[in-house]
Amino acid sequence: MENINAVTFGFMSQKNEWATDSARESLRLMKENTNASHVILAIVVEQDTPQSTTIHWESDQVLSDSEIIMMAQYARDLGLKVILKPIVNVADGTWRAHINFFDHDVPCEPKWSDWFACYTAFISHYAEIAELINADLFVIGCELVNSDRREAEWRQVIQDVRKKFQGKITYNADKYQENHVKWWDAVDVISSSGYYPIDSWETELDRIEAVVDAYQKPFFFCEVGCPSREGSQWLPNDWGLQGPVSQEAQANWYQAMFDACKKRKWLDGYGLWDWKAKLYSEIDAGSNDDYALYGKLASKKVSDFFR
Template sequence: MKFIKGVTFAPFVPSGCLGTEEAKESLVKMKERTGADFVILAPGAVQATPISEEIDFRSERTMTDAELIDTIRQAKSLGLRVALKPTVNCADGTWRGHIHFFDVDVPCEPKWGNWFASYTAFQLHYAKIAEEEGCELFIAGCEMVMTEIREKEWRKLIADIREVFHGPVSYNTDKYQEGHVNWWDAVDVISSSGYYPADDWENQLDRIEAVVKKFDRPFFFAEAGCMSTEGSAAVPNDWTVRGGLALEEQADFYRAMFAACEKRDWVSGFGLWSWNWCLPECARAQQEKGYELYEKPAEKVVRNFYETRK
């Protein structure tokens, strides 16, 4: 698999954001300033709670199809390869990894079968767009930890996606979960979220390598990143960390991640988290404590790394 020098662009934005002049300009800057040759677009759907059966991807909380298609076409005009990663979130703020139902159907209780029917409709909608627009990769969801035990349903979903999308298919499991997905043989590419402590990359890569070898599939980190908040490099997956501004800590995290992964020829790239659709003024961007890369030292680390990759 060709190395993915990727960034996730404008994840989960509502309608009215993509397709604007601000978003178009931001995508151009993302490519120029990071050296990326790949972009991941993540349409965000919503279910009310982690035990709700219905997934809504047609409201104003989700980018419109026209906006998404326009962004795909712009990305391709810039020479970027494109992946779609439709992702569901919970409206009540619960992390999607906690979506779960009873193992056995019980009358008057929400059921796996109903949820997977809704999730399949959501995924197939975007798989058709990915096919029609010539996307290079389709990622069938992100960090759905407690759903991953439903192997039969996931295999059926992947098979259904292949009926409408004829490119490679992946799935983005969460950090530390790579060895707990038993159906990696159903996808073409294994991917996970690389939010590992800056000083623990070697241990985690040793563990992931065993999974990659077992299933004999290409692998990349469909997400990876660290906030520019003091303490985030130790727990980069925790967006609730509160501390002072730590721009160099974020940059050092990227240096550590790239240095460790560069020694592993089976790591085939990254979909770094993230790049906003509307960029702030430089001074404001440099005070921002989240995962964003724009105008921070980490941005230069990413560009230097990506520009050296062939």
């Protein structure tokens, strides 16, 4: 697999937000400021609660197919390769990893079978979009930790996706879960979210390397990043961590991550988190404590490494 130097674009965007000059300018600035070779287009849909079996992927608030297709074409015009990544979120704020149901069906209770039926309709639709735009990679799921154990259902999802999309597919496992997924043989690329503490990269990469060796598949971090706030370098997966803004903490984390990862010949790239479709002004970067890269010290680290 070719190396992936990607940045995730447009997470949480809603309908019509990509059909704007400002969104296209944001993508252009992403390419210019990071030297990315790929963009990961993130399409977010929601279900109401962790125990809902209906995914509202046809909601009027979801990015339209036409604007996804147009943004993918614009990315190509900029010289970027395109990874399509549909993501299920929970509307009540619960993290998607906690979507869960009884292992055995119980009358009058929500069921895995109902959820996977809806998930298959959702992901198959975007597989068709991925085929239409000739996506370089399609992400069939993201951090759905409690569903990872449902091996038979995921294998069926993969079979259905392959009927719609002829290219390479991956599943984005969550951090620390790489060695718990038992169906990596069914995808083309292993990927995960690399939100690891600044001082534990070597240990975690050793663990992931054993998975890569066992399955003999390409691997990349489909998500990897750190907020620009003090303390986040030790717990980069904590979105709500309190602390003062610190571009240095974010930049130091990126340097440590790149230094550790570049020594691993089996690691085929990164999907950095993240870049906003609605971009804040560069002058406001100094007060932004989010994962965003624009205008921050970490952006220079990324640009130099990707170059």
